[in-house]
Every structure is written in C-alpha cells, then in structure tokens.
Amino acid sequence: MKVETRSIEYIPANERHGKAKDLFPIWFGANMNITTLVSGSLPIMLGLNLFWSVVAIVIGSLIGAIFMASHSVQGPKLGIPQMIQSRAQFGVIGAIIPLFLVMFIYLGFFASNTLLAAQTIGDILPISQTWNIIIIGAICFVVALYGYDLIHKVQKWFSAASLLIFLIMTYIVFQLPVPQEQWLPTNIDVSAFFLAVSIAVTWQLSYAPYVADYSRYLPVDTPPKKTFWYSYSGTVIGAVWMMILGAVLTVAIPNFMDNTGSNLASLYGSFAIIMYVLIVFGQLAINVFNLYGAFMSSVTTIEPFAKFKVTPKVRMGFLLCITFLATILCIMGQGNFLEFFLNFIFFMSYFLIPWTSINLVDYYLLRRGEYNVKDIFDLNGQYGKVNWIASFAFVVSIIAEIPFINASFYVGPVAKALNGADLAWAAGLFLPAILYYFPMKRKIRNTIIESDFHQLDVKKVEKL
Template sequence: MKVETRSIEYVPADERHGKAKDLFPIWFGANMNITTLVSGSLPIMLGLNLFWSVAAIIIGALVGAIFMASHSVQGPKLGIPQMIQSRAQFGVIGAIIPLFLVMFIYLGFFASNTLLAAQTIGDILPIGQTWNIIFIGAVCFVVALYGYDLIHKVQKWFSAASLVIFLIMTYIVFKLPVPAEQWLPSEFDLSAFLLSVSIAVTWQLSYAPYVADYSRYLPSDTPPSKTFWYSYSGTVIGAVWMMVLGAVLTIAIPSFFDNTGGNLAALYGSFAILMYILIIFGQLAINVFNLYGAFMSSITTIEPFFKFRVTPKVRFMFLLVITFIATGLCIVGQGNFLEFFLNFIFFMSYFLIPWTSINLVDYYVLRSGEYSVKDIFDLNGKYGKVNWIATFAFVASIIAEIPFVNASFYMGPIAKMLNGADLAWAVGLFLPAALYYFPMKRKMNYSITVPEANGLAIKKAEES
C-alpha cells in the first residue's frame, strides 16, 4: 500500500472510489472506544440517574449526528477536506480563525485518548506511562502517514472485531447489580440534564471538522441521502451504545473511573487480554483521525501563504512535527484526567457549534451545495481573503454564549438565573445562523444584481 498522495487538493473523478456504505464502519468504529465510555459516564458524574442519563445521551446523539452527517454529505459533492471548505464562508485567510480552534480540538482529543490508552497498556506491560504515550504516538503516526485507504481498511476490521467483543461485554454489563431506582424517571435535575444533552451533542459535533475528509474520495454521483444515513446511523449506534455502557458501568462499579481500561477488561476474567487489545486498538484508531485531521488543517492554514506540493516527504515531515507536539502535550499533561476531559468537552462546544451553524447554513440554504472549488484555493478568488460577515457572526456568537455557560471554570449570569442550566449550545446554534444568513443573502443578491444592472446600462447606451 502506497502513502496517500492527496492532501487538501481536489480529488479528481478518476481517483474516486468506494461506496457510501463504507462510511458506516468508519463512524461506528470511531465510537467503539473507552473515551466514548468515559463520555457516557459524565451524566452520572453530574448527578443524573441512569434513566435520565440514557435519555440525555440518546437525545444528544440523535440531534448532534444530524449536523455531523450533514457535513459528511459535502465530501463526495466537493471532493475536498472539510475545513478547507470553510474558506467559502470565512474567506481564504479568514478560515484560519476556525482552523486554529479546530487544531486545538484535535490536540485535546489526542491527549485524552492517549492518556486512557497509556493507562491501559500500563496494566498489562511493566512500562512507564511516558514510554506508553510515545509508543502510541509512533503507531498513530505510521497509519496517518499512509492515509485515507489504510484508515478505511483498519476501521472495517476494527468495527467487525469490536462488534463481537462489545456484544459480549453488553451482556456482562447488564448482568451487573444496579439499584432498580436508577431506571426510574425520578429526581429530575434540569441543569444536569441539559449539560448532559450538550455533552452528547458536542461529542457528535467533534467529528464535524473532519467528517468530509473520509467521504471526499467517494464518486461525485453518490446519493447524498446514502452518505447522510450511513454516516448518521454509524455514529449514533456506536456512540449511544458505548455511552450507555459507560453510564451503567459507573453505577455498577464505583471505582470504574479510577482505571477505566483495567475495570473493563476485568469483566472478561481469563479472557481479559482480548479486551485489553481491543481497548488499545480502539484508542489508536480514533487517534489516527485526530492526527490526520490536524495534518489537513495545518496544510490548509499554511497553503495560502506558501504554495507547495505535498509530496510523501512533505507529508512525513508535517505529520512528524504534529505527532511530536501532540505527544509532548500528553506527556506534560499527565494528571487529573477527568477534570481535564470534562472542561475540554464543554470548552470546545462553545466554538464548534457556531462554526457548524455558519457552514451548514451556507452550504444548504444559501448556495445549495454549489461552489467553485478553484476559487476556494485562490487568494484572489470569489470568496475573498476575509469574509467579515462570517467572522463577525462567529466571534459575536461566541461572545453571546458566555452568559449562558455553565462549566467548572466559569458560570455565566444567565446560567445562574436558570439554576445552572447551560443553554450556550442553543445560542451557538441559532444566533450565528441568523447573523450570517441575512447579511450574506443581501451581499449575494447585490453581487448578482449589480453586474446585471451594469450590463443593461451598457446595452442601452450601445442602442442609443
């Protein structure tokens, strides 16, 4: 298998391959890991019982995956990575703003996934955690280097293996003793419930910045409905399954969070090694996504200023630097994982949701998926250097979210008035859509009518 030769450029028709159904194992497998389990534990940690935790997980996953899968549809249509398509909304230079924030998200997830995997490796091998982190970074680097096709193949095999092993684990988990009142719709806490819904929504949105990267090689005539539903069903089934198991395990095993991988593997008794292998492989698989996405974003950020061809050697060097930085952050950040992860989940949602709102309004409502791919790569093209409408909508929406925020590091005044209910995600979804749509609609109409008016004036002048 060869190293992938494409990076952020358009994938031509003669290189398109695969079918929409290939997206199901990609996104199903992306959720079959202990980081998803930990996310499912968070509603319990916030004070909800199992009934309300499961309800929040299901609602959040169903809602969040709508946006995630809507981004996936853009891949076959445009044939370019997800974040470079943001240039059509923010401008070629302006797109660097969301790109920088997305890079932070990639590194944050890489750190959380790596720390959980390193802890699990430490349970079966007498190796220090720092060396485990370095080993994980090296393996992820190799797979990300080979790129798209290898990632698809790895995810297919992993999805098949995880399906069997997690089916067995589900049977074991639901045999564990859990107090009956945990499944009753009692002691409802609106604040904790909304926070938990937000966690599940944000989990799905975390895939949005790179979901189209894994559908961009599909033929351009791939039905959008198939791209949507294979992506949607894969991520919803995988996420809900793992998150619900995480919630149940947190109730059934009080010390579950102390050593997630070890406690999970212990359920298999003498076959624990199978679970250890699957856990480690799962963390490696999802971390490849983060490195691959970070590579795409870094190339997209630099490309407007320095035109260069991404050869295998250039790809190697970029990925090596990114892996070095990400691994270094993991080594430095070893400590209180739960507090870090909870804060990180909330923090990134305040930036991701306004971006996804602007992107989807532009793609589906304003332009109906019709873009000039050539101009996306042109600093002087029709999308311009900076679109101040998108930039203002994005920044203003983030500022507007602040009073609604409820996180461990800050609680806004409106969140306090609502007894801790976090509605920042709703503000981040609807406000940027309005701030972007109406002025952008006027701008687009003006750009059409002015040339037409000028052309009519010239024609009348010629006739006279």
C-alpha cells in the same frame, strides 16, 4: 499500499472510489472506544440516575449527529476536506480563525485518547506511562501517514471485531447488580440533564471539522441521502451504545473511572487480554483521525501564504511535527484526567457550534451546495481574503454564549439564574445562523445583480 498523495486539493473524478455504505464502519468504529465510554460516564458523575442519563445520551446524540452527517454530505459533492471548505464562508485568510481553534480540538482529543490508552497498556506491560504515550504516538503517525485508504480498511476490520467483543461485553454489563431506582424516571436534576445533553451533542459535533475528509473520495454522484444516513446511523449507534455502557458501568462498578481500561477488561476474566487489545486498538484508531485532521488543518492554514506541493516527504514532515507536539502536550498533561476531559468537552463546544451553524447555513440555505472549488484556493477569488460577515457572526456568537456557560472554570449569570442549566449550545447554534444568513443573503444577491449587469455591458460592447 502507497502513501496517500492527495492532501487538501480537489479529488478528481478518476480518483473517486468507494460507496456510501463504507461510511458506516468508519463512524461506527470511531465511537467504539473507551473515550466514548468515559463520555457516557459523565452524566452519572453530574448526578443523574441511569434513566435520565440514557435519555440525555440518546437525545443529544440524535441531535448532534444531524449536523455531523450534514457535513459528511459535503464530501462527495465538493471533493475537498471539511475545513478548507470553510474558506467559502470565512474567506481564504479568514478561515484561519476556526482552523486555529480546531487544531486545539484535535490536540485535546489526541491527549485524552492517548492518556486512556497509555493507562491501559500500563496495566499489562511493565512500561512507564510516558513511554506508552510515545509508542502510541509513533503507531498513529504511521497509519495517518498512509492516509485515507488505510484508515478506511483499518476501520472496517476494527468495526467487525469491536461489534463481536462489545456484544459480549453488553451481555456481561447488564448482568451486573444495579439499584432498581436507577432506572426510574424520578428526581431529575434539570441543570444536570441539560449539561448531559450538551455533552452528547458536542461529542457528535466534535467529528464535524473532519467528517467530510472521509467522504471526499466518494464519486460525485453518490446520493446525498445515502451519505447522510450511513454517517448518521454509524455514529449514533456506536456513540449511544458505548455511552450507555459507560453510564451503567459507572453505577455498577465502584470507582470505575479510576482505571477505566483495567475495570473494563476485568469483566472478561481469563480472556481479559482480548479486551485490553481492543481498547488499545480503539484508542489508536480514533487518534489516527485526530492526526489526519490536524494535518489537513495545518496545511490549509499555511497554504494561502506559501504555495507548495504536498509530496510524501512534505506529508511526513507535517505529520512528524504534529505528532511530536501532540505527544509532548499529552506527556505534560498526565494526571487528573476526568476534570481535564470534562472541561475540554465544554470548552470545545463553545467554538464548534457557531462554526457548524455558519457552515451549514451557507451550504444548505444560501448556496445550496453550489461552490466554485477553484476560487476556494484563490486569494483573489470570489470568496475573498476575509468575509467579515462570517467573522463577525462567529466572534459575536462566542461572546454571546458566555452568560449561558456552566463549567468548572466559569458559570455565567444566565446559567446561574437557570439553576446551572448550560444552554450555551443553543445560543451558539441559532444566533450565528441569524447573524450570518440575512446579511450574507443580501451580499450574494447584490453580487449576482452586479454580475448580470456586467454581462449585459459585455454584450452591448460586443454588438458595437
């Protein structure tokens, strides 16, 4: 298998391959890991019982996946990575704003996944956690280097293996003793419930910055509905399944979160090694997504200022630097994982949601999927250097979210007034849509009118 030669450029028709159904194992497998399990534990840690935790997980996943799968549809249509498509909304230079923030998301998830995997390896091998982190980073680097096709193949095999192992685990988990009142719809903490919904929504939105990266090689005539539903069903089934298991395990096993991997593997008794291998492999698989996405984002950020061809050597250089940085951050961030992860999930959502709102409003309501891909790579093209409408909507929406925030590092006045309910995600979803849609619609209309007048003038000159 060869190293992928394409990076952020358009994928031509003769290189398109695959089917929409290939997206199901990608996104199903992306959720079959202990990081998803840990996310499912968070509603319990917030004080909800199992009934309300499950309701929050299901509602949040169903809502969040709508946006995630809507981004996936953009891949076959445009044939370019997700974040470079943001240039059509923010401008070629302006897109660096969300790109810079997305880079932190990749690095944060890489650190979270690697720490959990390193902890698991430390339970079965006499290797220090620091060396485990380094080994994990090296393996992820190799797979990300080969790129798109290898990632798809790895995910297909992993999805099949994880399906069988986690089916067995599900049977085992639901045999564990759980207090009956945990399944009763009583004593709901409304603020904790909204926080739990936000976690599940954000979990799905975390895929949005790179979801189209894994559909961009599909043929341009791939039906959008199939792209949407294979992505949607894969991520919802995988996420809901793992999160519910995480919630049940947190209730059933005392101190489950102290060592997630070891506690999970111990359920298999003498076959624990199988679960250990699956856990580590799952963390490696999802971390490849983060490295691959970070590579795409870094190239997209630098490309307007320094035109260059992404050869296999250049690709290797970029990925080496990113892997090194991510690994160092992970080594420095060892300790107090749960608090770090919870804060990271919330912090990430405050930036991701306004971006996804602007992107989807532009794609589905304003331009209806019709873009000039060539101009996306042109500083002097129709999308310009900076679109101040998108930049203004993005920044103002982030500021507007502040009063609604409820996190350990800050609680806003509106969140306090609502007894701790975090509705920042709602403000971050609807406000940028309004701030962007109306002025941008006017701008597009004026551009079309100017273009029509220009064409009329040209025709008059030709007649003369």
